[in-house]
Amino acid sequence: MPEFLSPDEERALISQLSKKPEAFQPLYDHYFPRVFAYVAYRVGSKPDAEDLTADIFLKVIEALPRFEYRGAGSFATWLFRIAHNAVQQFYRTIRRRGTIPLDDLPEIQSADLLPDEMFARKEQFAHLQTALASLTPRRQEIITLRFFGGLRNQDIAAILNLDERTVASHLCRGLEDLEQQYQEEAAYE
């Protein structure tokens, strides 16, 4: 199941969507892992990530007739704007939570991790996700959109209504803050 879409292929598929609903399949294959990874890092728990991902894609399907392709990157920007808004809405409605149980952590992408290695990676995810949640919302958003949404700085700028240089600065400072938080957490344990 191919997951890489070149800009040309994406353009072709989007132009075919109105006539061939099955053209959505490759788009889904390409964007689903990225949306899920982004959402999972933003919310932490697998059940919440699944619910939110499902809501996001439903909104995408409903809004597709209104989407206007405007060149390479425009679909990704549009889709992740929907995802970003959904995550924001999630945090407006949900109460703060404590530590997420191990069973509620998502699996981690990997070629062949042994069970204890997967356990360690999930623990690492939990640490990182906690450290990330301590950053400002803007920096959380920029880091997760870059690393897990796979978006370029200019696409992130379009979603968050910032200029590209500001996104780059927030990304760097956010990563440095994250490094510090992550190392402090590791030392504290």
Place this chain on the structure above:
Amino acid sequence: MNEEQRHEDALLEQVENLLERGKPSPHQTLNALANTIPKADHAFRESLNAALLAKLQSQSIPKVKPAMQMAVAAKRPVPNLSSFTWAATLVAIVIISGLVFYLNRPSPLSGVLSAQTGDQIQLVIAAQDIPPGTVITADMVGLVSLSAVDLAKLPIVHPGGDYFTDVDAVIGQKAAVDIFWFAPIAASLLGEPINPCEQPGASCPDLPEGYYSILFPVEPNAVQGLKTGDRVDVLGIVEGQLQVIVENILLADVQEYRVNLAAPSWQHSILVWLSQTGQPLVLRLYTGETVTPDTTLVDYTFTAPEVLPNDYKFDLIVELTVSKGYLLTGLPAVIDNIPYTQRDTIMNFWFKNLELVSVENGTTVTVRLPQADADNLDYLLRLPTSLSFVPDEDSY
């Protein structure tokens, strides 16, 4: 450019190298982010996929949403772990417990358990991910205590043996391969980093830009008279006959029982398909000539499968299944300058930057393009191909 800007640019470059090229960063946190990408359950992904396609096809508010919610809820029950998973989990819990205990000690990790019972063994483990080539320092490793029962499970989970029990014996040594967080340090993991291309039987030839390689097993007589760097035709059985499948393929590496064939884009796709058929490879020296493409602009007329507006600016995609790729050996001109993509078993050749001359009766299309491209397009349209039209990039 000030110091802060330079620092930011350097970090951005590390991020790009990591995300776009998979090159590890000196920043541990960046690597940790890249190593902990969450993945959805396959069943959830598939059930959502089905629900979305159904909604697209019905173009209504999803009646399937309750079913989808049930599918999502079905992923939440407590997993039924196998006995092996429980054993591995137990080992992991013991390791983590031991590590947490020792990391809380104020002094750098070293030394011996103060209370070593008769059936407890100390092992040196990685306290972080250690990339190949890294000289191991005291803060990268830790000691953990395992019972003999848990120790017996280790070769199953971490094969290799020769585990270190003394931290000082590890400090100062170099990681030969990736050593992951919590992994016991074994002698086989230390030393000079291993270059996979220097391993016996490895094949890592230098390839021209845009070329991709694939290894094929061969009988020794299949490569008689051929040497690395030759250009070859690849033959195979199609429709019961031996015929040329692809021409002018680079023989990137020749070994006794294997060859490494390299080609750009669509030719590589056909080689991959050929490798999956499992048929023996037949090679012969390529004797064709390199032809300079004729770039004279000509008008070419063809029939579109759908009605097009008169002023429609488009790119043209010609689709051919990979299994019919052998038909391309008759192409009049080199097609490598035509952009190419592939989706599953369909090869897509893109004719871009076409100048639309006219559309008559909605489906008779005349375009202006270089002679070589027109010749190739004419040839492709006589094959079992399909056409698609996509709005030109510049029209957005």
